[in-house]
Amino acid sequence: MVQIVKSANANPVFRALADPTRRAIFEELTRAGEQTVHALTRYAGVSQPAVSKHLMVLKRAKLVRHRRAGRETHYRAQADALAPMVDWLNLYGAFWRERFDRLETLLERMD
């Protein structure tokens, strides 16, 4: 189980990404780069007002940025907003503890 550092800064990010649709939108922006609200609506499979609402939440958490071009609004992911969430020591701590469990099981099985 991966542990995540809980800091005051991280909470809006957690909350924004707790919703599966928002998470999908954010992942899509991370994968595919900047996109219009229209394109995201097609991708997300929900109504455009719903997508706009989700984008507002992501924007408040500083996970996305937007720019207007003509009648279209383009959104892009701000992946560094995730930085406060990641702590290598915690990630590897969980990793090694789990591996030590497996090592213990292996030692039991060895002759």
Place this chain on the structure above:
Amino acid sequence: MSDSAEGTRTLVIERTFAHSPEKLWRALTEGQLVAQWLMNNDFEPVVGRRFQFRADPVPNWNGVIDCEVLVVDPLKQLSYSWGAFGLGTVVLFTLTPAEDGTQLRMEHSGFGADQDAAYKGANYGWQKFLGALESVVAELE
């Protein structure tokens, strides 16, 4: 967890296993055994040997950890470099005979606290930590 003069951090995990140092050493140094608890590898206990650990690829990570054997002191110490996600770190195992078995101390050092490392972690962590989000959020409420 500790802080060194260079501003990097070290993860330390210790556990006593109810087994002999000989057996533990085998589990740490025989590639086929290592694969059973750590990861697939082409490890050999020879100083200077370059090898790789291979995990299942995930988005933004090909699953490869590039390593080089640094220390082989049979039944006592084993160390290799551990390069993954753009982070160059070092793993050191120290075996100490204990009353009812062998104590294994694992030090994983060289974690910088800089933004760049955290950013790469964000890329890697996707699948895993997003998967864990629901429970974390539940705890926050």
